[in-house]
Amino acid sequence: MPIMEVKILPLGTKTASVSEYVVNAVKVLNKNDIKYELTSMGTIIEADSVECLFDVAKQMHKAALSQINRVVTFIELDERIDKELTIEGKLKSAQEKLMV
């Protein structure tokens, strides 16, 4: 399963607080019933296919852009074909090695 992180940065928002724009983008995931994790630096999303991930990333970008004149969206897509990738699995693998 591919995993994607999306970071929404609205430009020209007048104040330095931008979470209302980010939240509008994240609501897209609730509507699409997509598995995600919100962190302080972005939104990590897990889905069955890259097509699905790119589709929700596009919707998130457009949701933010419906509120403001300019949006810069950063996306990181991690996909491997030799092994299943999941949000929990990746994190657990690192945490276990940290314990040693």
Place this chain on the structure above:
Amino acid sequence: MPIMEVKILPLGTKTASVSEYVVNAVKVLNKNDIKYELTSMGTIIEADSVECLFDVAKQMHKAALSQINRVVTFIELDERIDKELTIEGKLKSAQEKLMV
């Protein structure tokens, strides 16, 4: 016009040189007749729509993944609706202000 930068990072390659994977991804752009600029840190792409940009980003990612078991792709999408964005225009705007 939206602008996108794509960075392809193949993981688990035998050597530290990865340009052959990057190049396979960039060839997708030639096939699709898309306007792009290759830099030492990524590929900057200009297209009429976000749909088109996401479509070629997906193709680039998949082209790299056809050669190796894992690919991490970083994407930055810059779109504004109050003004036309172009690769040349953005660069020129910064260069002119640098001169002052």
Place this chain on the structure above:
Amino acid sequence: MPIMEVKILPLGTKTASVSEYVVNAVKVLNKNDIKYELTSMGTIIEADSVECLFDVAKQMHKAALSQINRVVTFIELDERIDKELTIEGKLKSAQEKLMV
């Protein structure tokens, strides 16, 4: 307080699994007694100053590079001067707006 996210990508690792390199970098944070949160896509770090954050980012990069010939490190630094930024505060602000 500034917040930083660090993503370590070792290139040329022979296998697609790279968490052992990431973990070596994260151990730097334990040694420095720095507040951080590990996610499935990176490490989010909070510190009193940008100087401290850049210093640990450099140490993390070098720790990974001590094991492998090439490392690409992605860093995102978020700093604002009108308001305190914390990992918990940023996340809570977004989560509360999501509830509405």
Place this chain on the structure above:
Amino acid sequence: MPIMEVKILPLGTKTASVSEYVVNAVKVLNKNDIKYELTSMGTIIEADSVECLFDVAKQMHKAALSQINRVVTFIELDERIDKELTIEGKLKSAQEKLMV
């Protein structure tokens, strides 16, 4: 030689145009007599050491933050120890393979 790309994103600016902030950050490089290339999506910097690169990145971030309440700075650091990395060398290597 390590290479770094820096992207400066000021948040809370009055308009969607942000190049004046970016330019103030880039002027730091002129003052420090650092080799760099301006692209439409960021600034690519080459220096003898990671220490030097982190130092100018910090100065660039602070230069932008002196004009606005919040700045998000994205940094990508590429370093390999088995071979010299240069802006021209990396680009040429990809361009040559594209020709084939």
